Amino acid sequence: MKNYDILIIGGGPAGISAALAASKFNLKVALFEEKETLGGQLVKQTHKFFGSKDESAGTRGIFIAQKLINDVNNKDNIDVYLNSMVLGYYEDGVVTALVKGKMEKFKPKKIVIATGAFEKSLPFENNDLPGVFGAGAVQTLMNVYGVLPGKEVLMVGSGNIGLIVSYQLAQAGVKVKGIVEISEKIGGYLVHASKVRRLGIPIYTKHTITKAIGENKVEGAIIENIETKEKKQISCDVICLATGLMPLSDIINQINCEMKYISELGGYVPVHDDNMKTTVENIFVAGDTAGIEEATAAMLEGELAGLYASYELTNIFDNRINEIKERLKEFRKTSSKVVSGLKKLNLYNDFTVNSQEDLGKLHRTGIPEKESIESNIPKENKRFAIIECYQKIPCNPCVSSCPTNAISMDSLNGIPKLDTNKCIGCGNCVAICPGLAIFVVDKESVLLPYEFLPLPNKGDIVEVVDREGKFLEKNIVLNVRKMKDKTNLIEVKVSKEHINNARHIRVVK
Amino acid sequence: MRIENHPILEFKRTKKVKFYFDGKEVWGYEGESIAAALHALGIWEYREGLKTKRPRGLFCAIGHCSSCLMEVNGVPNTRICVTPVKEGIIVKKQLPKGDLVEKL
Numbered sequence: 264m265k266n267y268d269i270l271i272i273g274g275g276p277a278g279i280s281a282a283l284a285a286s287k288f289n290l291k292v293a294l295f296e297e298k299e300t301l302g303g304q305l306v307k308q309t310h311k312f313f314g315s316k317d318e319s320a321g322t323r324g325i326f327i328a329q330k331l332i333n334d335v336n337n338k339d340n341i342d343v344y345l346n347s348m349v350l351g352y353y354e355d356g357v358v359t360a361l362v363k364g365k366m367e368k369f370k371p372k373k374i375v376i377a378t379g380a381f382e383k384s385l386p387f388e389n390n391d392l393p394g395v396f397g398a399g400a401v402q403t404l405m406n407v408y409g410v411l412p413g414k415e416v417l418m419v420g421s422g423n424i425g426l427i428v429s430y431q432l433a434q435a436g437v438k439v440k441g442i443v444e445i446s447e448k449i450g451g452y453l454v455h456a457s458k459v460r461r462l463g464i465p466i467y468t469k470h471t472i473t474k475a476i477g478e479n480k481v482e483g484a485i486i487e488n489i490e491t492k493e494k495k496q497i498s499c500d501v502i503c504l505a506t507g508l509m510p511l512s513d514i515i516n517q518i519n520c521e522m523k524y525i526s527e528l529g530g531y532v533p534v535h536d537d538n539m540k541t542t543v544e545n546i547f548v549a550g551d552t553a554g555i556e557e558a559t560a561a562m563l564e565g566e567l568a569g570l571y572a573s574y575e576l577t578n579i580f581d582n583r584i585n586e587i588k589e590r591l592k593e594f595r596k597t598s599s600k601v602v603s604g605l606k607k608l609n610l611y612n613d614f615t616v617n618s619q620e621d622l623g624k625l626h627r628t629g630i631p632e633k634e635s636i637e638s639n640i641p642k643e644n645k646r647f648a649i650i651e652c653y654q655k656i657p658c659n660p661c662v663s664s665c666p667t668n669a670i671s672m673d674s675l676n677g678i679p680k681l682d683t684n685k686c687i688g689c690g691n692c693v694a695i696c697p698g699l700a701i702f703v704v705d706k707e708s709v710l711l712p713y714e715f716l717p718l719p720n721k722g723d724i725v726e727v728v729d730r731e732g733k734f735l736e737k738n739i740v741l742n743v744r745k746m747k748d749k750t751n752l753i754e755v756k757v758s759k760e761h762i763n764n765a766r767h768i769r770v771v772k
Numbered sequence: 773m774r775i776e777n778h779p780i781l782e783f784k785r786t787k788k789v790k791f792y793f794d795g796k797e798v799w800g801y802e803g804e805s806i807a808a809a810l811h812a813l814g815i816w817e818y819r820e821g822l823k824t825k826r827p828r829g830l831f832c833a834i835g836h837c838s839s840c841l842m843e844v845n846g847v848p849n850t851r852i853c854v855t856p857v858k859e860g861i862i863v864k865k866q867l868p869k870g871d872l873v874e875k876l
Contacts, residue, residue, distance in 0.1 A: 297835065297854075298834075298835070298854055299856065304834075309780045309781060323780070325780075328775050348795075380834070381836050381837070381838070382831070382832045382836075384831070389808075391821060391824065391826055391828060392826075392827070392828070393816040393817050393818075393827055393828065393829025394816060394829065395831070396829075396830055396831060396833070397831050397832045397833070398833060398838075399832055399833060399834055400830050400832055400833030400834070402834040403781050403808075403834065403853075404808060404830075404833065405775060406781060406809055408773055408804045408808035408812075409775040409778070409781070409783035409785070410773065410804075410808050410812040411773040411774065411775055411812075412811075414773075430811055434778065434779050435775050435778060436775065478818070479817060479827045480827075480829075481814055511836065579816070601783075673811070714779050714780065715780045716777050716778070718779075719806065747778060749780050755822070763841070
């Protein structure tokens, strides 16, 4: 039997963050991961993260994962158990695990459970056909193994995962036939929605999938307008379900932690306090297991659980504990769903969420209202940035990227404001914006972010398209700035009449 | 179907390994899951539903849903989405529950 101070179950962003936090106190830490590699779902996230600099905003998830994994591997006091599944916890404090196929016993003083989540399915006819995949499976195939999930995909769900995976599919060269969303509004961040709309991908709000077509494999889908009941057939070989996640709580149930059903947090979640402690002594939770959120919250919660468990062992209180709680609050400032879930756990009782205003057409289509677009266009005739970011989300890398302090924001959850007198049109903000929502417009050109292949060369003629991916004109590429983080900047010549609508290019082969 | 060029990612593909699927010789890259290798070859049916007898394929691809259970080297109920391909392994479509006793 091996003794540890802290044993962590799950090697994703939450588990790794907990391990790193505990390692600061020179405690003996064990990190268990069921699979062959660490990083959890973060290793599939090719998009740039939101947030502030402290949370690696503007950095792609894959790079955040790499850094976390390297940090863990460089710590002598963290024993990493890969291919090792924790089987159970006994009343005498013993944990059993299958370590590379052999059962072993461990006795930790504290346990942090960070087992992540499980993909939800959706009831519809033929939903068991091969070709109906969870969004995580699609990401695993294409972003981990470089295997194309299919040729034509119908996405179900317009939350952040549905929108992000649709964009990633397009980057991999897969045709996305549409995104189906049952509610009247798009669920995810609207900058993500605008990104996919520019590619010409339709978002069918107030629609649901009623049937998968096919004998042994998916060949198509029937979607239905939930109001008019009008049906539409879509041919596709993959139906990708991005319909939510459920906390993976088997081990927490086995330990007999008190559980509560909270739909806003994804289903049954362990009752826990604001230090991530469950109702069972010495057992902590973090990340999606504690309630579905996203990776940034998972990393913060993991660190919090690791620090608090360490505090209970060492009596050293790290002030970072209070700092993380504040960061989490700022992050949740616009997440009414998560906060109302947390209130059911008796947390965040006095906390008020910034109400999200209905952004009209933008919320329903991913395309901003004409007035919003026009309000961005300054009177002066000069080169300047256009920030098409209208929704309050926790994100601010554009502010610090500006060399002339032309961009300001009243808080992390504010909306960026541009001082056109200060803006020099350098394009730094275009390159850093995680939502790809900033463009630089000149008299006869638009500078835009481009994350597709093939990359055009200076002098090439490309198709200039609008916010819906509709063809505007053919024009010439004036400049290509290859960037290290692969959000390349393309400056394309655009005739005056299209300047305020040209937002993407298509390279014609 | 594999991604050759990707705007963001680079795929480090190492050695090709041969293995068997329902008696046919197939291949994958060392280090990838059996599911990824089969999917790339267009093989999407991995077992039959327990009660429905209908074809089942991948669903979650992270070892949680049991949709892709197959018989690997005689061991039924192997989660092929988290089991790496190895030279010469024998992978068979699993009929309902699989059968371990028969193999012994």
